[in-house]
Amino acid sequence: MIVVMQQGCTDEQIERVQEAIESKPGFKAPVWRGEERSVIGVIGSIYPELQSELELLPGVVQVLRVSKPYKLAGREFHPDDTRITVRDVTIGGNEMVVMAGPCSVEGEEQMLSTARIAKESGARILRGGAFKPRSSPYSFRGMGVEGLKLLAEARDETGLPVVTEVMTAEDVEVVAEYADILQVGARNVQNFILLDEVGKLRKPVLLKRGFATTYEELLLSAEYIMAGGNNEVILCERGIRTFEEYTRNTLDLAAIPVIKRLSHLPIVADPSHGTGRWHLVPSMALAAVAAGCHGLIIEVHPNPDKALSDGPQSLTFENFQNLMNSIRAVAAAIGREVAPPVEAPTAG
Ligand code: PEP
Ligand code: MN
Numbered sequence: 001m002i003v004v005m006q007q008g009c010t011d012e013q014i015e016r017v018q019e020a021i022e023s024k025p026g027f028k029a030p031v032w033r034g035e036e037r038s039v040i041g042v043i044g045s046i047y048p049e050l051q052s053e054l055e056l057l058p059g060v061v062q063v064l065r066v067s068k069p070y071k072l073a074g075r076e077f078h079p080d081d082t083r084i085t086v087r088d089v090t091i092g093g094n095e096m097v098v099m100a101g102p103c104s105v106e107g108e109e110q111m112l113s114t115a116r117i118a119k120e121s122g123a124r125i126l127r128g129g130a131f132k133p134r135s136s137p138y139s140f141r142g143m144g145v146e147g148l149k150l151l152a153e154a155r156d157e158t159g160l161p162v163v164t165e166v167m168t169a170e171d172v173e174v175v176a177e178y179a180d181i182l183q184v185g186a187r188n189v190q191n192f193i194l195l196d197e198v199g200k201l202r203k204p205v206l207l208k209r210g211f212a213t214t215y216e217e218l219l220l221s222a223e224y225i226m227a228g229g230n231n232e233v234i235l236c237e238r239g240i241r242t243f244e245e246y247t248r249n250t251l252d253l254a255a256i257p258v259i260k261r262l263s264h265l266p267i268v269a270d271p272s273h274g275t276g277r278w279h280l281v282p283s284m285a286l287a288a289v290a291a292g293c294h295g296l297i298i299e300v301h302p303n304p305d306k307a308l309s310d311g312p313q314s315l316t317f318e319n320f321q322n323l324m325n326s327i328r329a330v331a332a333a334i335g336r337e338v339a340p341p342v343e344a345p346t347a348g
Contacts, residue, residue: 001042002077003054004062013059014038020057032078037061041077043227068262070219072226073233078264084204084232086161086180089124091204091234092266096336097295098327099163099268100320101127103310104140105147113302115154117317121324122339125181126151126160127297131167132309133187140308148178155180163206163297169197176201186210186238186273189221199228206234206297208270211241211249215258222265235259235267236297237288239274248276248313251284256291268295272313278304281315282323289330296327 003017014031017040021029027044042050042063051063068074083092091097100123105111115126130147132140143150151162161180166172167188175182181204188194189210198205205225209218222233237256239249251274259267269288271281285296301307301314315323324341331338 001046001051001054002064002066003040003042003060004064005038005040006059006061007037009038009059013057014040017054017057017060020054030072034080039077041066041071043071068219069216070223070263072231073219073222073263073265075262075264080264082231082264082266084234084266086125086204087159089161091268092294094335094337095124096289096293096327096331096338097125097268098123098324098338099125099127099295099297100300102129102301102307103272103299103314104129104132104308105143105150105164106308108150108153110302111150111154112157114300114317115158115160116344117320118300119158119160120342120344121321122328122341123298123324124160124339125163125295126154126158127163127183127299128154129165129183129309131165131171131175133165133167133185134309145174148175152178166194166198169193172197172201176203180204181206181234184208184221186213189213189218192224195221195224196228199225199230201230202232203230204232204234205230206236206268208236208238209240209252209255211239213240215255215262218259219263222263233265234295235263235265236270237267237274237293238270238297239276247274247280249274251275251288253284253287253291256288256293260292266294268297269293270297272297272299272310272315276313278313278315278319281313282319282326285323286326286330289327289336290334292334298323 018029100118105128132142163181165183166175183206242250271284299314300320304311304314
């Protein structure tokens, strides 16, 4: 349920409504202050008389039932887009933000060289996995904390904020120490213990859709994080599993406009995992931009043939630089901004 307040109502009136709600056991009343009106959420086990009780309070215009099961992640309670700012980057606004980097952190030179190219090409956030979920236990499973340190070093040199995956609730603390954005991967989208744990942070979370997760399930997973008080959730469409075998996954482009309709949270697309093949990444990246995504997350590697994970879907530096130019053109066509290339510092 939501309480819609009168235009120009006082802070005292808002507080009074909040107190009336939160005085009930187990109830929470987050306030959203919009440009025109303020709205207060009613979260708890709602009983029939509550609606008329709240309607009587001063400053209240209307009390409405929210039909969707995701109250905090949905647009009903929060009509304006959420913008999430990480250092000097804002995701969810007019800028289409590119996140780029290798699938896995493999070493200092690999990470730093990729970070430099990412920065020079206009990427705004650096990616790289230190804790890797792998289908086979014999595959490279990441450098762990050493990898986190290399990401931090690359951030210090380039100024690019870092996004990296956290796989278990126990690792949240150490990953949060190094990361600017914590990624919850496709395989963990319904790991509710992990979602609760990242919900306790006050740091952005990139929540990836699972192989077989519906839009509603994805938004309910975001709701777990938000119910813990962490409102900074960025959603990610990274492809779902279908009967098609040519592509690793089927990138569901419709997810972009659907999520934008249902939720105020930013949505980014991952054409790398969404296709599994580097030669498909540019077209799907451009299609996702045209579809209105707030950002892209793209795998880039200095030598994809030698990558310890996801080489077949990783772009070379040259392919990534070319793609960034095309991304700028498509973004400009729909009135979106993309950061310009940054000149490399001259040696000496
Ligand atoms: C990744 O980003 O490298 C990754 C493992 O992604 P996903 O969880 O989408 O498979
Ligand atoms: Mn990967």
